[in-house]
Amino acid sequence: MALEKQLVYAVTGASRGIGLQYVVQLLERGHKVVAAARNPDKAEGLASLAVKYGDALAMVSLDVGDPASIKAAAASIGKACPDGIDVLINNAGISGTIVESTEQDADEFRDILMINTLGPYLVIKEVLPLIRRGTKKQIVNISSSAGSIGTEAKNLRRGGECIVTHAPSMATKQVGYRASKAGLNAVTVAMAVALEKDGITVISMCPGWVATDMGNTATEALKVDRAPLTPRESVSFQLEVVDGLTLENSGSFFNHQGDVVLY
Numbered sequence: 032m033a034l035e036k037q038l039v040y041a042v043t044g045a046s047r048g049i050g051l052q053y054v055v056q057l058l059e060r061g062h063k064v065v066a067a068a069r070n071p072d073k074a075e076g077l078a079s080l081a082v083k084y085g086d087a088l089a090m091v092s093l094d095v096g097d098p099a100s101i102k103a104a105a106a107s108i109g110k111a112c113p114d115g116i117d118v119l120i121n122n123a124g125i126s127g128t129i130v131e132s133t134e135q136d137a138d139e140f141r142d143i144l145m146i147n148t149l150g151p152y153l154v155i156k157e158v159l160p161l162i163r164r165g166t167k168k169q170i171v172n173i174s175s176s177a178g179s180i181g182t183e184a185k186n187l188r189r190g191g192e193c194i195v196t197h198a199p200s201m202a203t204k205q206v207g208y209r210a211s212k213a214g215l216n217a218v219t220v221a222m223a224v225a226l227e228k229d230g231i232t233v234i235s236m237c238p239g240w241v242a243t244d245m246g247n248t249a250t251e252a253l254k255v256d257r258a259p260l261t262p263r264e265s266v267s268f269q270l271e272v273v274d275g276l277t278l279e280n281s282g283s284f285f286n287h288q289g290d291v292v293l294y
């Protein structure tokens with residue numbers, strides 16, 4: 032059902048979870064979507080959407096851990112969308128094993144930084160010519176309140192309880208993930224500053240605690256029943272925030288409810 036002006040969105044990590052839900056809801060709204068995933072042909076959710084939406088959905092291969100793959104994906108997106116893209120949803124990410132921050136493995140730490148920080152930066156760099164050609168000119172980096180250094184500092188005074196989720200022991204875990212999302216937030220601000228003159232809006236977005244493969248891993252580790260948000264709820268809230276973005280918001284860190292999160 033085409034209710035809005037058709038825009039072009041590119042979503043990374045589109046095979047499942049929050050990324051797939053972005054693709055679903057953007058197609059439902061009548062937009063054109065480029066779904067970038069490591070193995071798009073093997074993503075069942077994308078296959079059924081391709082049948083339903085035809086040309087409105089383009090699929091490209093993208094491994095954000097591999098700079099050559101990012102370059103190739105940007106070229107494929109350019110072929111699929113010669114007039115450019117309006118909004119990049121830079122969503123792909125990993126959490127790594129949930130371990131105490133004193134026990135993070137060095138190789139895993141490096142991988143998390145590659146996929147959650149450097150990869151999204153390289154995606155921005157490679158698709159920038161396409162964003163410049165688009166009308167909305169927006170970049171949404173899917174971050175996490177776990178990457179909020181200001182929140183971390185507050186957690187220190189709370190005996191390990193996370194100030195955002197109120198989870199009893201999460202704040203002492205996942206240093207690699209926390210550092211990677213803090214790094215992504217730094218990328219957001221640096222790109223916002225660098226691209227303001229070009230009218231490009233760049234923000235970080237925390238999707239909330241969402242019942243996806245990643246969100247459920249945290250649920251199991253914390254022994255709670257379920258994550259508070261379904262992917263549909265989270266993305267529907269996030270899209271309200273994204274829809275309302277202007278250049279004045281560039282450089283901000285929002286949660287799914289549109290509240291500003293501390294860097």
Ligand code: NDP
Nearest residue numbers: 044046048049069094095123124175240241243244245246
């Ligand atoms: P999932 O684990 O459910 O999905 C992760 C997605 O990222 C998958 O599509 C996966 O693809 C993709 N991905 C992982 N590594 C790569 C890679 N090297 N190249 C390309 N794609 C890759 O996680 P969520 O959907 O929950 O997470 C999405 C984003 O939201 C992440 O950035 C995460 O940090 C963030 N977030 C999630 C929260 C939650 O509660 N769920 C809370 C805060 C932030 P594949 O199928 O190929 O593995």
